[in-house]
Amino acid sequence: MKQTIPPRRRWVMRAACAAVALLPLATFAQGSYPSKPIRMVVPYPAGGLTDTVARQLAEGLGKRLGQPVVVENRGGAGGIIGTDFVAKSPADGYTLLMTIPGPITANIALYKKLPYDPRTELRPISDVAMARTVLTVNSAVPVKTVTELIAYAKKEPGKLRMGSWGPGTQPHTIQAYMDKTYGVDILHVPYRGEGPMVTDLLAGQVNLTIGSVTTLRQYIAVGKLRPLAVAGTTRAKALPDVPTFTEAGYSDAAYKIVGPTTLLAPAKTPDAIIERLGREVSALVKSPELSAKIDELGAEPIGNTPAEAERAYKAYLPVVLKLTADTGVTLD
Structure with missing residues (x-):
């Protein structure tokens, strides 16, 4: 005997089938x-x-x-x-x-x-x-503090070249800020990334940078680079003996951003x-x-x-x- 489906039930079933058909394929794809x-x-x-x-x-x-x-x-x-x-x-x-x-x-x-x-x-x-980043100079640069760096930059205008891993990055910002704030002349030298920049920093093609602790600390450890200060409000765990800019006497906002x-x-x-x-x-x-x-x-x-x-x-x-x-x- 053929079973008859009530009209209301047929309507509910059709609506349910239509709803499933309209579900985005992405809904199913996300599950896998x-x-x-x-x-x-x-x-x-x-x-x-x-x-x-x-x-x-x-x-x-x-x-x-x-x-x-x-x-x-x-x-x-x-x-x-x-x-x-x-x-x-x-x-x-x-x-x-x-x-x-x-x-x-x-x-x-x-x-x-x-x-x-x-x-x-x-x-x-x-x-x-x-x-975490650190202001670092090539070992040939005769400075040991941020104050000495600024004094050297004033004494030798145009001699310092600050490498960065691109325009607008933290090294570039710091370089521009130092030029404007202290009346110094430090040349900005942008690279396509931190790796190439560090190679030239070690070779003396550029004199200083704000670079990642990750990349620079191995060269700091063997004396090829000299750290002056770390950016941020606290010392970096990996460089506990290096002061913050604030501890070095420079509490400007430019030096606190990480x-x-x-x-x-x-x-x-x-x-x-x-x-x-x-x-x-x-x-x-x-x-x-x-x-x-x-x-x-x-x-x-x-x-x-x-x-x-x-x-x-x-x-x-x-x-x-x-x-x-x-x-x-x-x-x-």
Whole structure:
């Protein structure tokens, strides 16, 4: 005997089928994320702090996600090339960005036609580590303190050359600030990343820099470079004997700003993917193993959530933009 389905029940069944049909395919895809290797773009050449932290994170993240996480260096133009590549990539969780603040903060003020807007085209996943930096001179420069450096710069105008890993980065900002504040003449020499800059610093092609503790401390330890002061409000764990700028007698805001190394994704990446990556990165960074490795690198582990990283970015951005404007930094 044929069973008759009541009209109301038929209507409910049809509505349910229609609702399922309208669900985005991404809803189903997210359940299996990731199903292929993930690319983590570093907008600087290999060898610097950002690259080193990225490779440490990628190794552990790949194990937790069950798919390889491959670091790809796309350096150039002060981090613009790699950052723009990620901002314009498909928002599917398979192309991520690991960067220091410059490309997503100061570049907004430095470039009139920046090809991307980090405020609308990228979203934070997690601040992985706090990058500590140190004002360092080549051992041939006859100074041991910040005060002696300023006096030497006044005595020898144009003789000092300050290397940076790109226009608008912290070394460039400090160089411009010193020129403006103390009436000195220090030449800014931009590089495509910290690695190439350090090579020339050791060779004496440039005399000083504000560089990452991660990269510079090995040369400080053997006397090839001389540290003068660390940026930030506290001493760096990896250089406990080096004073802060404030301890050295310079409490200006320009010397207190430190920024994180942050993992980001294209802005339209689904919330479910961002939250999954955020949980994994946070747990990984806070694990004893990776936390110890980050400490060993001379950085300080953070591993916050996507929401916390977003709030931190919104608070940090106006401070950097104001400092960039106040210091008079311009592009070469």
